[in-house]
Amino acid sequence: MAVIVAAEDDADVADLLATTLSRAGHVVHMAGTGPRALQMVAETHPDLVILDHGMPGMSGLDVARRLRADDTTAGMPMMMLTAFAPDGARDVFDQVLHKPIPFRQIADVARNLLATTGLRKLTTGRPLNDPERLAAVARLLDEPDPVDELALAMEIANLAEATGAQSAAVGLVLDSTLQVVASVGLPDLIIEAGGVPIEWTPCGVLAGNDRPVLFDDLTRDPIFRDLPLVSLSDVRSYAGVPMHSPEGLVVASMVVMAPEPMRFSGRTLEILTAAVPRIMKLIDRRR
Structure with a gap:
């Protein structure tokens, strides 16, 4: 097969x-x-x-x-x-x-x-529907402690400020849905729904390849320019990093977004990567 x-x-x-x-x-x-x-x-x-x-x-x-x-x-x-x-x-x-x-x-x-x-696999991540990866995500779906939830919201707000982003979010990556865990600056539609289909965002690519992504202008990218996220949020600059379970599986993504092109750089990815252990610790307490 x-x-x-x-x-x-x-x-x-x-x-x-x-x-x-x-x-x-x-x-x-x-x-x-x-x-x-x-x-x-x-x-x-x-x-x-x-x-x-x-x-x-x-x-x-x-x-x-x-x-x-x-x-x-x-x-x-x-x-x-x-x-x-x-x-x-x-x-x-x-x-x-x-x-x-x-x-x-x-x-x-x-x-x-x-x-x-020989059916060789050429990428480093796993398919989004990989059972082991989804099991690792499922362990993080419990309700958060209110104190942890507040701490997580503050961390995300600080990330948006540190990177000059209009909006920032961390979400659990399911097979077909990105479930938002904490965010700042997202449209009310996404907040009320609690997430978006994975096809609305570049998070599926981020998780599937298990590597950071950085876009200077999503509206000029042939893959992502027509995404609902771009039209709903006027997003042009986008940067994100994967987040891993203790077993090394991608379970979540952390992203920042801005309406101006070329807002982010490699330094942005460094800031996000440095924040991963703190934020993942708060998410991991849900188990």
């Missing part, structure tokens, strides 16, 4: 592809656009990526080139499935298949490609 991310904007083709690969025993995550495919790769750590070329927002070749340029995904097996292969596709993809093609043949090529690469 392998984890496969496939990007295809034709709904009928996407359904057939997902069905064929699932019946072959694989876990399949379908994306309808190039930016969504990049986000899924970061969140799920696939063993194989299959890309159409002509997709809205970002072509399959552009997605593949971006993955090849990142050290964590540079060696990831990739297949192009397209009616028209652009120049340079064979220099980037391990396999280029042309539509129309029997879907059974696609599954066979995928099997052979996976066998060649």
